[in-house]
Amino acid sequence: MILYQGEYFDGLSSRLQPVTISLLEGIIQLQSDTDTITFDLSTLKIDPSVGNARSIIYLPNGGEIHTTDHQLLKLIEQSLRHKSPEYFARHLENKLLYATSALVITIAIVASGLVWGVPFIAKVSAMALSVSTERSLGEDTLSTMEKIYLSPTLLSSNRTQEITNQLEHFCTATECPSYRLLFRNSETIGANAFALPGNTIVITDQLIQKAHHDNEIIAVLAHELGHVRGRHTLRMVLQGMGSGVLLVMITGDISNFSDLAAGIPALLLQQGYSRDMEKEADAFALTSLHKAHIPPHYFADILNRIDKDANESLSIFSSHPDTLTRIKPFIKEDDSQH
Amino acid sequence: MKATKNYPLEFTGHGGEYFRIWIVNIALSLITLGIYSAWAKVRTKRWFYSHTLLDNNPFSYLATPMQILKGRLIAATFLIIYVISSNISPLISGSMMLVLGIASPWIIVMALRFAARQSAYRGLRLHFSGTVGEAAVVYLLLPITTIFTLGLSLPYTAYRQVRYLASNYSYGQTATIYTGTMKPFWGVYLIALALLLIPFGILGFGAFRAYGMIAMGIPKELAMASMAGFLIGGVTTLYLTIPILTAFIQARKANLFYNHLELGEIRFTSAQRARDLIWIYLSNLVLIALTVGLYIPFAMVRITRYRIHRLQVYGNNLDNFVTQSSENINATGSEISDLFDMDIGIA
Numbered sequence: 001m002i003l004y005q006g007e008y009f010d011g012l013s014s015r016l017q018p019v020t021i022s023l024l025e026g027i028i029q030l031q032s033d034t035d036t037i038t039f040d041l042s043t044l045k046i047d048p049s050v051g052n053a054r055s056i057i058y059l060p061n062g063g064e065i066h067t068t069d070h071q072l073l074k075l076i077e078q079s080l081r082h083k084s085p086e087y088f089a090r091h092l093e094n095k096l097l098y099a100t101s102a103l104v105i106t107i108a109i110v111a112s113g114l115v116w117g118v119p120f121i122a123k124v125s126a127m128a129l130s131v132s133t134e135r136s137l138g139e140d141t142l143s144t145m146e147k148i149y150l151s152p153t154l155l156s157s158n159r160t161q162e163i164t165n166q167l168e169h170f171c172t173a174t175e176c177p178s179y180r181l182l183f184r185n186s187e188t189i190g191a192n193a194f195a196l197p198g199n200t201i202v203i204t205d206q207l208i209q210k211a212h213h214d215n216e217i218i219a220v221l222a223h224e225l226g227h228v229r230g231r232h233t234l235r236m237v238l239q240g241m242g243s244g245v246l247l248v249m250i251t252g253d254i255s256n257f258s259d260l261a262a263g264i265p266a267l268l269l270q271q272g273y274s275r276d277m278e279k280e281a282d283a284f285a286l287t288s289l290h291k292a293h294i295p296p297h298y299f300a301d302i303l304n305r306i307d308k309d310a311n312e313s314l315s316i317f318s319s320h321p322d323t324l325t326r327i328k329p330f331i332k333e334d335d336s337q338h
Numbered sequence: 339m340k341a342t343k344n345y346p347l348e349f350t351g352h353g354g355e356y357f358r359i360w361i362v363n364i365a366l367s368l369i370t371l372g373i374y375s376a377w378a379k380v381r382t383k384r385w386f387y388s389h390t391l392l393d394n395n396p397f398s399y400l401a402t403p404m405q406i407l408k409g410r411l412i413a414a415t416f417l418i419i420y421v422i423s424s425n426i427s428p429l430i431s432g433s434m435m436l437v438l439g440i441a442s443p444w445i446i447v448m449a450l451r452f453a454a455r456q457s458a459y460r461g462l463r464l465h466f467s468g469t470v471g472e473a474a475v476v477y478l479l480l481p482i483t484t485i486f487t488l489g490l491s492l493p494y495t496a497y498r499q500v501r502y503l504a505s506n507y508s509y510g511q512t513a514t515i516y517t518g519t520m521k522p523f524w525g526v527y528l529i530a531l532a533l534l535l536i537p538f539g540i541l542g543f544g545a546f547r548a549y550g551m552i553a554m555g556i557p558k559e560l561a562m563a564s565m566a567g568f569l570i571g572g573v574t575t576l577y578l579t580i581p582i583l584t585a586f587i588q589a590r591k592a593n594l595f596y597n598h599l600e601l602g603e604i605r606f607t608s609a610q611r612a613r614d615l616i617w618i619y620l621s622n623l624v625l626i627a628l629t630v631g632l633y634i635p636f637a638m639v640r641i642t643r644y645r646i647h648r649l650q651v652y653g654n655n656l657d658n659f660v661t662q663s664s665e666n667i668n669a670t671g672s673e674i675s676d677l678f679d680m681d682i683g684i685a
Binding site for chain 1: 358359364374381385388389395398403460510659660
């Protein structure tokens with residue numbers, strides 16, 4: 001019979017009693033200087049061990065056995081083997097290869113979650129989110145932007161009406177989403193147009209002034225209508241939130257200091273999302289221009305012109321993908337028509 | 339009786355060992371859509387507890403994953419209802435927030451009780467017996483008062499919070515006593531205030547000088563330009579001061595907690611230093627960023643080891659603690675309070 005060494009605590013006091021432990025047919029025997037106690041092996045409880053940390057054997061009388069003898073712990077664990085996902089986890093932890101695979105799987109899941117999962121969920125929730133919520137979000141954004149960047153348009157009401165009418169006319173030829181067009185002046189933003197959550201498109205006076213032809217303005221607005229149609233701005237907001245939530249979920253149990261670093265990748269990835277959306281909006285613009293019999297090169301023209309000046313002034317909305325690759329389809333389309 | 343013996347207190351865990359547990363926890367939690375996180379928490383707690391040895395005996399964490407899961411499911415349900423209702427009716431979500439705010443002292447007490455009861459040493463559990471009423475005072479009423487007194491009552495609030503925790507634990511039947519007074523808390527917050535005066539002093543001096551220059555007839559633009567340097571300097575110092583302040587207050591509060599804590603004849607001394615904490619936090623942050631998060635388990639081990647390393651336990655005999663009945667039997671028994679025997683995730 002093998003004898004093991006351990007320490008017994010009776011659960012009533014903190015007194016440490018050194019004991020000699022032996023395992024007999026389904027029974028565990030603890031022998032101290034003064035006493036011998038026995039317990040049915042099946043009444044013991046032992047938690048699956050974690051790393052090299054010592055396991056504690058819990059006795060039915062509320063007592064505990066502490067031992068550093070791994071063989072004894074292993075024997076008891078085997079005889080009690082109840083089902084716990086922890087055994088599987090421990091299996092993975094014990095082998096560096098498994099732990100590494102777990103790491104790779106984790107990274108793969110997190111990465112695919114960020115690249116596909118979050119955008120997908122954002123897309124679904126953007127479509128499910130009530131229009132009124134989206135609109136109020138858009139109103140909030142607009143009022144913030146009006147405080148900082150935007151001021152009322154300096155264009156004549158004739159001019160703005162002209163553009164509004166042209167866009168309406170354009171929309172009779174293609175399937176536009178419902179929209180609201182706002183004209184604003186902004187020295188800070190410069191020549192630009194953007195879609196806010198809740199169907200609102202804002203176009204700056206600077207952009208209108210930069211256009212050599214009204215069709216160029218319509219082409220840009222067609223692109224923005226593509227964003228409105230896909231509810232892109234809302235999706236961007238949701239994606240930003242989603243990536244944040246996912247990363248916090250993973251790193252959730254760490255202190256605030258590490259959270260700081262966890263937020264950065266979410267921001268970096270944001271760029272990737274908007275690229276896909278730009279492509280989608282471009283595609284919508286291209287088909288729509290085509291349907292409305294507006295030569296697509298107008299889009300390429302104004303984009304080139306803005307791009308040239310963008311180097312001179314700092315643009316805050318510079319998340320657009322490489323202009324050359326973007327305008328290619330618009331020029332090509334045009335060539336084939338002529 | 340004077341406490342004579344210094345009991346060795348050590349943390350025997352290593353970052354490399356915890357790394358494997360941590361990474362498997364994350365992988366399984368992700369695959370199971372968060373369900374496994376309850377098991378992950380128990381494994382993590384158990385690893386940290388049983389690597390903490392006092393007089394060569396480990397601490398033990400007794401909570402079961404199901405208790406943790408129960409708490410998390412309730413919290414998740416609450417959150418989902420809140421998010422949905424905030425879209426339907428702000429009245430429902432608003433009143434949910436209000437109920438949560440009012441119930442927060444109770445929730446805090448429940449969490450503290452749970453955390454204590456699941457912690458054991460040498461076969462005896464800890465208990466927390468603080469009342470909900472006092473929790474409401476120290477965690478709700480006093481912090482609100484602090485806002486109205488412009489932070490002047492901050493030392494008092496901090497003192498009451500430390501005293502509330504330090505005087506309401508018991509190990510077996512032996513209750514802790516807190517002998518600390520409010521005076522040292524004044525010291526902590528006065529030093530904190532003095533530190534905070536540096537960035538504001540720079541800002542104030544810059545504004546004062548610019549004002550003087552304008553008064554002397556120097557063009558406004560020039561005066562403003564001279565102000566800009568002080569503005570940048572002041573704001574930068576402020577950003578540097580805040581983490582230093584946080585670490586300083588954290589270290590001093592931990593020390594004040596332990597140094598005036600009595601458990602029977604057991605005494606403690608804690609000697610955490612703000613500069614050590616700042617260094618650990620800062621270097622952890624840099625390493626976590628450089629390793630894309632992989633350093634997190636090492637960082638957690640490092641800070642735990644530091645805190646334990648800085649704590650000393652004195653006494654004559656660790657054998658004399660007792661409890662009335664075998665309380666450990668039926669730990670999650672039939673008491674009504676056990677309905678809420680779960681982790682809420684604050685403590």
